[in-house]
Amino acid sequence: MAIPISNVASVDHIDCHLCVDCVVKCPEKGALTINKRNISWLPAVTTIILTAAAITIATYFELPTISENWGKPDGKNIQMVQMDGLKNIKCFGSSRSFANHMKEVPGVTGVETFVKHHRVVVYYDANLTDAERVKKAIFTPLSELLNFQGKTTGDISYLQTGIDRCFDPNDQSYLAELLSQEKGVLALTTTFGEPVQATIYFDKTLTDINKIKAAASKPTLVSGEGKDQTTVKTGFVINEKGEKSGTIPAYEFVAMFIPTTDVSFNKYESYSIDKLMVYELPFSEASDPGMQKWIPYLVSHASNNDGVVRIQTEFTKEGPVIKIWFVNRLTSVEKINSLLKAAEFVVHYPDKSTKRVKNPFRFPV
Numbered sequence: 001m002a003i004p005i006s007n008v009a010s011v012d013h014i015d016c017h018l019c020v021d022c023v024v025k026c027p028e029k030g031a032l033t034i035n036k037r038n039i040s041w042l043p044a045v046t047t048i049i050l051t052a053a054a055i056t057i058a059t060y061f062e063l064p065t066i067s068e069n070w071g072k073p074d075g076k077n078i079q080m081v082q083m084d085g086l087k088n089i090k091c092f093g094s095s096r097s098f099a100n101h102m103k104e105v106p107g108v109t110g111v112e113t114f115v116k117h118h119r120v121v122v123y124y125d126a127n128l129t130d131a132e133r134v135k136k137a138i139f140t141p142l143s144e145l146l147n148f149q150g151k152t153t154g155d156i157s158y159l160q161t162g163i164d165r166c167f168d169p170n171d172q173s174y175l176a177e178l179l180s181q182e183k184g185v186l187a188l189t190t191t192f193g194e195p196v197q198a199t200i201y202f203d204k205t206l207t208d209i210n211k212i213k214a215a216a217s218k219p220t221l222v223s224g225e226g227k228d229q230t231t232v233k234t235g236f237v238i239n240e241k242g243e244k245s246g247t248i249p250a251y252e253f254v255a256m257f258i259p260t261t262d263v264s265f266n267k268y269e270s271y272s273i274d275k276l277m278v279y280e281l282p283f284s285e286a287s288d289p290g291m292q293k294w295i296p297y298l299v300s301h302a303s304n305n306d307g308v309v310r311i312q313t314e315f316t317k318e319g320p321v322i323k324i325w326f327v328n329r330l331t332s333v334e335k336i337n338s339l340l341k342a343a344e345f346v347v348h349y350p351d352k353s354t355k356r357v358k359n360p361f362r363f364p365v
Helices: 021-025 042-060 092-103 131-138 169-180 209-216 250-257 289-302 333-340
Strands: 066-069 078-083 108-114 119-125 143-145 155-164 185-191 196-202 220-223 230-233 237-249 262-264 276-282 308-316 319-327 344-348 354-358
Touching: 066 092, 078 131, 092 108, 092 131, 119 131, 143 250, 155 209, 155 250, 169 185, 169 196, 169 209, 169 220, 185 250, 196 209, 209 237, 237 250, 250 308, 250 319, 276 333, 289 308, 289 333, 289 344
Parallel strands: none
Antiparallel strands: 066 108, 078 119, 108 119, 143 185, 155 196, 155 237, 185 196, 220 230, 262 308, 276 319, 308 319, 344 354
């Protein structure tokens, strides 16, 4: 450290950190000591002891990654909710996102997160909210299509059951992956509850309730192949209390997961309803998840005809349909058919540029 120890009676320089190199290497034995004692081993032993103590303390005690209060932490009505096993609490960033989310929840006054054990502690004012509402605010529901292939007629079967050990968003994703390996499972939704309530939609010609429960209860999830294969412990438990099953019309099922389109343009609002006509066609692609991104291109292309003023899609008992609203004096069904059958769409972009895009749809015209 370049400290001039030969010029001072005692070393109290700010840069001295008790490395004791000078004591060990001094050629005059006993010339340099620590507090007039020959204990050059003390710093090394102290370092070992402190390191061991730190490791021991860290094993049994965990400091919070984030500890924030925006209310009165010592208020008379302040209570807390503690939840463990939230795998999405895994770093400072996820802890920060969680804290920001809870700040928006009425009645919540502070949070602590503990990354090592995926734990959160939420403080709340019991006069403004309660533990159940806090837990519901923490919960993130899932709604996901799994093996759906576009079926829109007939009925879809469902099973609504409780799933223990599935509160965390990561766990819900693992549950979806487990169920997707059963080919007849079409979709999964979850809602808050203790246990979490899962509604599993399925094709009864391809699977059944027992197979679905077996798939959800697998102790591990194996995904990927070869070197990319990973195994995750799941351990979900089916809680049959309050379990329900039944069927719903396929078109209602589709409407739950795939949004319909309803876009007006070309001064639609300026026309009274008696001046408009509706041209309706079957539109099976409306229920295909992979085709949803192309519908805005269809709308843009249709707007090139000044007589077309509105595009709607709808799921009916007979199947998906498209409704094209038009002004009869400005266009005709023949012109609309020509527009729909075009090999390429003429698409308008927000920067006012236009491009030609291959028509991905096949209309029965």
